[in-house]
Amino acid sequence: MDKLYAFHGADRKAGVTMISQSVAECIAEAAPGARILLLILNGRQNIQYLREDTVPIDNYRSKLESGIRISVSDIKAAEGFRNLFVISGVKKEEEQRFYMPAVVKQLLANVADDFDAIIADTGSELDNGLAIGGLSEAKKTYMILAQNEATIRRYENQSGLYSEIRMDFDSVIINKYMEKDPYSAGYIKKRLGLDDKNVYTVRLADTGRKAEIEYKTIKALANEKYERDIEKIASDIIKDLGLEIRNEKRKNRWKGFI
Secondary structure (H helix, E strand, O other), X not given: OOOEEEEEEOOOOOOHHHHHHHHHHHHHHHOOOOOEEEEEOOOOOOOOOOOOOOXXXXXXXXXXXXXXXXXXXXXXXXXXXXXXEEEEXXXXXXXXXXXXXXXXXXXXXXXXXXXXXXXXXXXXXXXXXHHHHXXXXXXXXXEEEEOOHHHHHHHHHHHHHHHHOOOOOOEEEEEEEOOOOOOOHHHHHHHHOOOOOEEEEEEOOOOHHHHHHHOOOOHHHOOHHHHHHHHHHHHHHHHHHOOOOOOHHHHHHOOOOO
C-alpha cells in the first residue's frame, strides 16, 4: 500500500510506539494540509503517549468483517491536531489472536482514499496477525534497534523469521543513541550486515519518564535534539509521498533534508 510506512522493533524496549507516534506528529505539523493516520497494529492498545481516549480497532472489527466502509468521521483526531487521526490497538488483549493479516488489508482498503500518509506501529512480535498485516502491506518498513547486546542478538535470532515472511526492512533506526557507546552505528551496521540500508540514529533523551507522566511523546516536550532526529525520518517520508510542507518554520529547518 503506497501510503503505509510501518515501524517494527527488535524487542519490546526498542521504543516503537514513541518513534512511530513522533514521526506521525512531525509529518502532521509540517504538512497541515495533509491527513495523517496513526495505526497501532501490535496486539495492545498502546496509548501511553496520548492523553485523550482513542477509538480502538476493536470498535471497527464488525464493520470490517461485514464489509461496511469506515469513514473519517468514525476516527478521532489526536489532541491538538486537526489532521492527525489515530486508531489505537486491540483493547481486549485476550482477543488479539482473532485478528488476522487480512483485517489490516481490509482496513487499509477502507481508509486509503481518506488519508495522505499512514504510519503503523507494528510492535515487536511476529506472532501477531495485525503486525504481520501491517508489515506485509507497507510501502516501506523500518526496523528499530537499541544499543545493547540483548536487542542486537534478538534481531540476529529473528532474522530467519524475517526471511520466512519475506521481510527485508528498508531502513534501520538505532534508538536512544549515544555517540560514545561501544555499540556504535558503525559496529551495528557491520555486525548485522546493514551496509545496504539507510540507517538513522535517534539520540537518547532525558525526558522519557516525563513523556509517560504527561501522556506525550518526547518530541511534543520540545526536546530539540530528539526532534531533529525524528525530522530526518519524517522528511524522507514527506519527500517520498510528495507532500507539500506548508509550515514555514519547518521549511527553513528542513532545507538540509529535502
